[in-house]
Amino acid sequence: MTKQLYIKQKMFSIGEKFTVKDQEENDVYFVEGSFMKVPKTFSIMNTARDEVATVTKKVFSFLPKFFVEVNGQEVLTIKKEISFFKARYTIDAVGIEIRGNWWDMNFQVERHGEVVGKVSKVWFSWGDSYKVEILDEAMETIMIAIVVAIDCVKDDNSKTANSSITTN
Template structure:
């Protein structure tokens, strides 16, 4: 199944919609600003919070917590200093581990576990800068995989912003 993430342009605060490939809106991703931590809430079309991601402030590793119903269900982290390529690791409740790797500069990457690829994230087919596709191969995990794709996308945006301010 293919899901699309479309950032809302010209919004006062950061907002994106996750849609099916048939343009049916599933939920909105809201970024809460002016906090010590960066928080994104995943809210369905009826206003119920499905999940949230919280970027921890002041960590040596880029770390984002994934929460559902107030409980941590996973953690995504990236080593800040890495010589060869970008790679993220995901640790889920219960000990399950996932890997996220690929060409992150062009935002073409896969989410995989030991059994193989679970999802492929791509901006390749979109001319609009702020839209990307998530092709999910593991339907039971679709929500988690969409959340992870949004996490990595925002880590990359934060990193690009840091590089621009250092120029």
């Protein structure tokens, strides 16, 4: 059975808090970003407010690097690579592959060759969202952590791009 969850687009706001909802708009996960703390961390909690995953930006790194931990174990790393034309990132994960256009949030996640989840951008009743389809219930938390991590990378990249624009 496929489970569908929704994450509102433009997740990162001033308070950097948002919820992941199900099809009936019930809260399923809560995500909170550390405010003015180093390293920048996003904590993903279940409805009992128990932390189930974290996304952390590595502090002292030549190029941006993000770590995703689920239940205390590192499951993947997203890192920026040197590129002269546009931002290029790689995702390293043991046994997990992301296929499709993850930069535009339209991709599927495979574990050992089997599709365990899909992410797509949708327009839903409560605003533009990412739809996260969970095909393997055991991968649910990892799927949410992947979406939060990718959006964190995209947000970080857009802030870097905007700060490098100067006006005369």
